[in-house]
Amino acid sequence: MFDLDRFIEDCRSARAADASHKAVREVVARAVAEPSAVLAGLGEPSKAGIATLHHAPELTILNVVWAPYMTVPPHDHLMWAVIGVYTGREDNIFWRRCDDGAALEAAGAKALGVRDAAPLGSDIVHSVTNPIPRLTGAIHVYGGDFFRSGRSQWDPETLRPHEYDAAWTMRHFAEANTRWEAAR
Numbered sequence: 564m565f566d567l568d569r570f571i572e573d574c575r576s577a578r579a580a581d582a583s584h585k586a587v588r589e590v591v592a593r594a595v596a597e598p599s600a601v602l603a604g605l606g607e608p609s610k611a612g613i614a615t616l617h618h619a620p621e622l623t624i625l626n627v628v629w630a631p632y633m634t635v636p637p638h639d640h641l642m643w644a645v646i647g648v649y650t651g652r653e654d655n656i657f658w659r660r661c662d663d664g665a666a667l668e669a670a671g672a673k674a675l676g677v678r679d680a681a682p683l684g685s686d687i688v689h690s691v692t693n694p695i696p697r698l699t700g701a702i703h704v705y706g707g708d709f710f711r712s713g714r715s716q717w718d719p720e721t722l723r724p725h726e727y728d729a730a731w732t733m734r735h736f737a738e739a740n741t742r743w744e745a746a747r
């Protein structure tokens with residue numbers, strides 16, 4: 564059984580015991596090893612969005628639900644992250660900075676499915692796509708304050724950087740929901 568309060572407490576203890584992602588990754592891996600329990604605990608996803616489950620200076624926990632075929636453009640976090648998928652699939656492209664930071668080039672990829680708990684280093688730039696025709700749900704844990712300013716995102720066409728825009732991201736999720744509902 565997945566108990567959200569217990570999960571948050573376990574992540575907080577893991578973060579306090581180990582400043583790296585390692586102990587938190589184990590907590591997330593244990594949780595998503597029983598995806599049906601996570602679904603029961605968090606509720607079956609009904610629309611795309613980002614729900615904040617815990618927010619503190621040293622730890623942020625989000626429940627991220629991706630709309631079908633939705634993509635978010637490249638962005639950084641400036642802190643380590645652990646992504647644990649409990650339903651659906653997340654395709655990650657990893658990027659590296661080039662042109663003295665003025666642009667990006669693709670550097671790798673990782674397809675994450677149910678029960679995967681993947682760590683991302685603090686210098687990672689990634690974009691994410693839900694490649695399937697239904698909602699994907701994942702627990703995202705960050706080793707810091709995910710909502711602090713100073714992060715970057717990159718234009719998906721030109722791959723030029725600009726300041727991360729949280730309001731844009733929220734609109735992006737809302738538009739993805741609108742498109743999905745229109746297609747149903």
Ligand SMILES: [Fe+2]
Nearest residue numbers: 638639640689
């Ligand atoms: Fe991200």
